[in-house]
Amino acid sequence: MSVLVFTENWDGKFKKLSFEIVSYASKLAEKLGTFSIALSIGNVEKTELERLGKYGAGKVINVSDNLLNILDNQVYSSVIAQIVKKEDAKVIILACNNTGKAIAPRLSVKLKAGAASCVSKLPDSIDPFIVFKKVHSGNAFANIRINTDIKILTLAQNSFELIESENHATIENLPFQIDATLLKTQVKEVQKLTGKILLTDADIVVSGGRGMKSPDNWAPLIELADLLGAATACTRPVSDEGWRPHEEHTGQTGKIIAPNLYFAIGISGSTQHIAGVSSSKCIVAINIDKDAPVFEVARYGIVGDAMKVLPRLVEAVKEIKNK
């Protein structure tokens, strides 16, 4: 028996998210009295694969094949399912991101394994196996029992601390026969977001709402983000108006994020917006209206005109950074 964790790579590199899920899988394996196996699919250098060991993976399995250069949900889930069987994995961990959400449900049916998505902590109970996840977009949580022999979990981003150790993993390159007839997805064009801090990866996010008044007012907000190494985000009406790109739309119907620090500037704090940011560790709100609902979820607040407060805040951050 083992715990298998699927670690996605981005152009041959892992991200913090990859290490979070390996840390989680390894801790869970420890609870179950077994070890974790990290599965990497695609072209990743040996030194990069070895990094997974540092977060507790007992073994790293590497599968690469040209057919795997395209994310085809059927191909990927069939590869993972075969490895699950080969390694007798009883729990499978994936990230709760686009890729994880695409593959986990297919795996669940293939393996007759109950799946729970976006769990946010280690199970309190192993037998019965009960996991904890957000429901109603963060307005409540649920404890969910998985009844099947094999269990599949996707882990919510930034919900588990990295655990580093001196552990070294053995690397196993697994030759693999892929059923080419399964490959149905053809990629015609790729647009990568490069040179920007991705909203879903960022530790700090600076976000603006309709209270920013005009797309021309974003300069100080972007300056603040740049100073802090933060990503920028916005509310739905802001992206609907075309003030900011759609990729920045955060909330229930946009991106769900969980940074360590979230600045909500000129944002009222509607339930739908907060649904996308409620897992942030610390929320700072700047709003002209002292009764804005956003202050109910904020840890720090400034009541004032964003246009006046932002430049001052930028100066204050500069001062501290220069120290």
Next chain:
Amino acid sequence: MKILVCISNVPDTTTKVKFVDDFKRLDTTGIQWIINPWDELSLTRALELKDNPSNGIQCVTIAHVGLITTEPTIRKGLAIGADDAIRINTEPSDANFVAAQLAEVIKANPYDIILCGIESSDYNGSNVGGMLAEYLEYPSVSAVSELRIENGQVIINREIDGGKEVVTIPVPFVAIVQKGIAREPRIASMRGIMTARTKPIKVSEPITLDLFTEVVNFEMPKPHPTCKFIDPENPKLLVELLQNEAKVI
């Protein structure tokens, strides 16, 4: 081509959720039920595709797993413009259960394009679409933000982690859709509401199935710490607190 839109019946997204029976069940008193926001956008897109005759869409059907009490939500979908609907007459217990029920009716009466929302706003599961595709052994594309038909070929934009891809996929397939698929949900016209009354809702009985997962109980989020207000003239204090107290910068 025929399009099937799977819809989920969820509490209005501004509902202040409460639980009863020792936190085992959602308190449904006073709840306004709506079509899951992503499903409403899927339905809108399906109808937009049908509006253009060159796309060759013959019909847009709604599929829903739920008891008779959810029929008003299905009627809303019919009023928006779907041609007909299938209701599988059972409580939607978990994602696998729902997907298996849907697969059963689709196998008996296949569709070319099946649209599912990326999640339901109540359980936030993100599972039904992918599971359904696997039951049907159809290809699936996730995080779909655009879907169009060009010369009979389906072209899809999907979001990947760190970018976007334009992909093609042969029918039949399942698309799991998110924001972008349609701009604004289509609103029912007066005529739509009138005609919806007589559009057919076919009722199918469920298959029996063991549940893979079950909710043990719910919990409410921890109350937020009260907000510390900082003088707008002194944002330096905020920066210091973020550095030394919250330790986030």
